Amino acid sequence: MTLSSFIVRNAFRNKRRSLLTMVSISFSLLLLTLMICIWRSFYVDQVAPEASRRAIIRDRVSLAFFLPAYYRDKIRSVPGVVAVAPMTWFAGRYIDDRPQHFFAQLATDPDEYLKVASDKIVPPDQLLAWQRDRAGALVDVTLANKYGWKIGDRITLQGTIFPADLNLTIRAIYHRDPPQNALYFNAKYLEESVGWFKGQAGWYSAQIDSADDVARASKEIDDMFRNSPLQTKTESEKAFQLGFVASLGNVKAFILGICGAVVFAILLVSGNTMAMSVRNRTREVAVLKTLGFTSRSVLSIFVGESIALSVVGGALGVVAAVPLIWLLTRQFIALGVPLAMKVTGPTAALSLAVALTLGLVSGYLPAYNASRMNIVEGLRHIG
Numbered sequence: 001m002t003l004s005s006f007i008v009r010n011a012f013r014n015k016r017r018s019l020l021t022m023v024s025i026s027f028s029l030l031l032l033t034l035m036i037c038i039w040r041s042f043y044v045d046q047v048a049p050e051a052s053r054r055a056i057i058r059d060r061v062s063l064a065f066f067l068p069a070y071y072r073d074k075i076r077s078v079p080g081v082v083a084v085a086p087m088t089w090f091a092g093r094y095i096d097d098r099p100q101h102f103f104a105q106l107a108t109d110p111d112e113y114l115k116v117a118s119d120k121i122v123p124p125d126q127l128l129a130w131q132r133d134r135a136g137a138l139v140d141v142t143l144a145n146k147y148g149w150k151i152g153d154r155i156t157l158q159g160t161i162f163p164a165d166l167n168l169t170i171r172a173i174y175h176r177d178p179p180q181n182a183l184y185f186n187a188k189y190l191e192e193s194v195g196w197f198k199g200q201a202g203w204y205s206a207q208i209d210s211a212d213d214v215a216r217a218s219k220e221i222d223d224m225f226r227n228s229p230l231q232t233k234t235e236s237e238k239a240f241q242l243g244f245v246a247s248l249g250n251v252k253a254f255i256l257g258i259c260g261a262v263v264f265a266i267l268l269v270s271g272n273t274m275a276m277s278v279r280n281r282t283r284e285v286a287v288l289k290t291l292g293f294t295s296r297s298v299l300s301i302f303v304g305e306s307i308a309l310s311v312v313g314g315a316l317g318v319v320a321a322v323p324l325i326w327l328l329t330r331q332f333i334a335l336g337v338p339l340a341m342k343v344t345g346p347t348a349a350l351s352l353a354v355a356l357t358l359g360l361v362s363g364y365l366p367a368y369n370a371s372r373m374n375i376v377e378g379l380r381h382i383g
Contacts, residue, residue, distance in 0.1 A: 007304035025313030083115035086201030092157030126172035136171035164193035270362035306363020314355025
């Protein structure tokens with residue numbers, strides 16, 4: 001029997017304790033992998049080339065304040081701006097208030113919107129039908145499949161922010177990767193339904209000629225409205241989405257807090273398990289030394305057992321994180337935030353590296369004490 005097979009056999013000798021330890025480590029590593037994926041998606045991963053050329057112009061103070069319609073032509077006059085579309089969050093009720101029936105509903109200009117959102121694929125005949133129907137709607141294919149919507153179907157959105165119910169006809173269905181779970185309709189229809197809203201927009205989405213020009217164009221737009229009653233804040237689309245998510249709370253502190261708690265929990269679980277294992281096997285350690293096992297061999301055996309339990313538990317946690325990440329991505333998409341989160345190779349490797357390191361750290365001290373155990377005292381031990 002080799003030393004490695006001896007370590008594996010001992011690590012899983014007490015099956016109940018080993019199983020409970022691995023379940024604890026698996027759950028902790030699942031949370032850690034989840035937090036790493038969210039962090040990468042928010043702060044590390046690059047957006048698609050089309051999205052990197054989009055800028056969002058909103059009121060400097062809050063999204064709750066609308067911008068005047070004449071801002072649109074002024075924004076379009078800035079060098080590098082290719083197209084500008086008004087966007088307004090409608091937040092209507094569909095069927096009922098249950099979360100599963102929530103999806104993004106936005107009023108825009110059908111004639112110019114797809115020049116800004118060029119990553120949405122729409123059949124030409126359906127696009128033309130949407131542009132011609134003032135009460136037409138453009139919907140994501142995932143959303144259409146969820147409700148079984150087809151071209152020509154009629155739906156009603158009950159206003160919650162705006163005092164109006166909109167009767168819309170599905171005129172076009174778009175494809176996008178990742179999906180967006182959103183519905184778009186003509187802003188003029190909203191203006192006709194809500195008189196006081198005429199001549200306004202929630203924010204503007206602008207397409208810039210190149211990603212390198214987004215920062216320069218954003219500054220020029222904000223400078224142009226600096227002395228206006230309603231000043232603007234222009235930022236990249238990803239920054240805008242991060243701001244929307246940050247409105248839910250301090251996301252960075254939340255993620256770091258969870259990661260720290262997870263690492264500490266793994267350390268406690270592994271350390272406690274190894275300490276109990278060494279205490280219960282005091283006489284066994286003495287026997288091993290009597291048979292000729294050196295202190296280094298004993299140290300290697302117990303550290304190896306700790307690492308084996310941590311890595312196996314960590315691997316199970318990483319595997320379990322894959323479907324959970326998929327479900328979480330669907331939730332962000334339902335909020336209109338098209339994140340493409342997934343467990344990548346580097347993310348899995350980082351999680352397993354954390355499990356390996358913590359297995360090493362938590363197992364070293366009990367293993368070190370076992371390696372220095374006196375043979376006579378060990379054989380006298382009654383445990």
